[in-house]
Amino acid sequence: MAEADESNKPLFAGLADVSISEDIPVEGQITVPVGPPAQDDEYSTLDEPVKDTILRDLKAVGKKFVHVMYPKKSSALLRDWDLWGPLLLCVTLALMLQGGAADKKDDGGPQFAEVFVIIWFGSVVITLNSKLLGGTISFFQSLCVLGYCILPLTVAMIICRLVLLGGTGTVSFIVRLIMVVASFSWSTFASTAFLADSQPPNRKALVVYPIFLFYFVIGWMVLTFSPSPTAGP
């Protein structure tokens, strides 16, 4: 009875002042009516033309590309993570690594699914590793960063293919080697700039090593790509 009074006090306030001694537990639920949520915003993004949605997403992806190419310690990549960019880069890289062997039977190049699996499986493993080592970054944020930092290697792949159009001699190999090494270091450096902050300071090396290995394997795939089976490194 007293409990009912207490919870209904606002309605019947002024009628009587009933006080409860402190050792009687007062329980019950006071449900506060939820204010109207921003429903208008949801409807407006559903109703907008598709072109606007795509352009907005592309702009966000483009902004993150810029962040990767000039890695400063900004949290933009982490705050609004998305997986469109990594997907785009992954598919581009896998497609470009495809046009390899002219003779399909002797296919020594990576299959499309192989590249896909390496990139995503590798990212998942690195993320789990950094979480297990005590990292404070979330799963998808880490996937996002690792995926976006493949951008330098994709650029290197494009340039390698252009160089290979000119010939496959030693000079072209050295040029490609320098390109790949440079972009692989850039990728590793960029992703550590984003990821290392979330680790305790004395364990940074433990987190950086798998990232180094991951980009090394991708860089290796880019470097050993050859347009015909007889010309290899």
Next chain:
Amino acid sequence: TLCASVPQGSGSAVIDMENMDDTSGSSFEDMGEMHQRMKEEEEVAAEAAATEEDTDYGEFLGMKGIKGQLGRQVADEVWQAGKRQASKAFNLYANIDILRPYFDVEPIQVRNRLIESLIPVRMINFPQKIAGELYGPLMLVFTLVAILLHGMKTSGTVIREGTLMGTAIGTCFGYWLGVSSFIFFLAYLCNAQITMLQMLSLLGYGLFSHCVVLFVTYNVHFHSLFYILWLVIGGLSTLRMVAALISRTVGQTPRLILCGTLATLHMLFLLYLHFTYHKIVEGILDTLEGPNVPPIQRVARDLPDVATHLMNNTAQYIEVH
């Protein structure tokens, strides 16, 4: 018992007076209780309604249907309940915190353990300490995968069924997990004092020798160099693992079985990794441009040639001076 019905369009409720225990008689307390019960019934009914057909949703909830305040509350509660269930299930099955203590290492510890894996310890009367950690072994397995890929590429291996990467990962992880389990099973049979984690850790660190040997010999193609490295570095790492196991086993026969098996598998794996990708390159290069890498049978003939050549030169030198 309370029976309540929420008729369409109105917010009233019928309350069974049976439950009205004796109040002091003052009217406002009754009113308060009635009001409280009305609110609770509304919520209960609304929740019950939320789990029923969606077609009747709007009518059941009375005020303004799904867009109304009550509708939103209900939707919110359903969402919360669902989220709670999902996160409970997730925390139960996908809890990586189970593995967290095995990754609790410092870089300097990893480095020390890598070096120690090549240094056999002679104390076998007292159980040797084996670190139970998984970071080092896991990184070594991945490094071995990367080195294998490099070896496969430079040897021009052609994989018919499956992919290069799949083969490499399958080989390395299969060896690490499979041989660990097998030796653990043997250890169980031989009454050795070792846990699965320690076995995984021991064998994983033993892969360091494989990584080193393969890294060197995939780039420098000398068969004799490989054999020397195989014996020295592979042997050291095997001795370390064997000593650790012996220190934890009692009895001659169990020790022999366990350590013999481990040594054989460890050394044979290194041999296998080296030669699988070399046979192919000999075949291809022979047909294309002439052998850059001398095939196995030629080494045996070359070495005596080199030796006689050297001897002749030395003899000539001695004659001259």
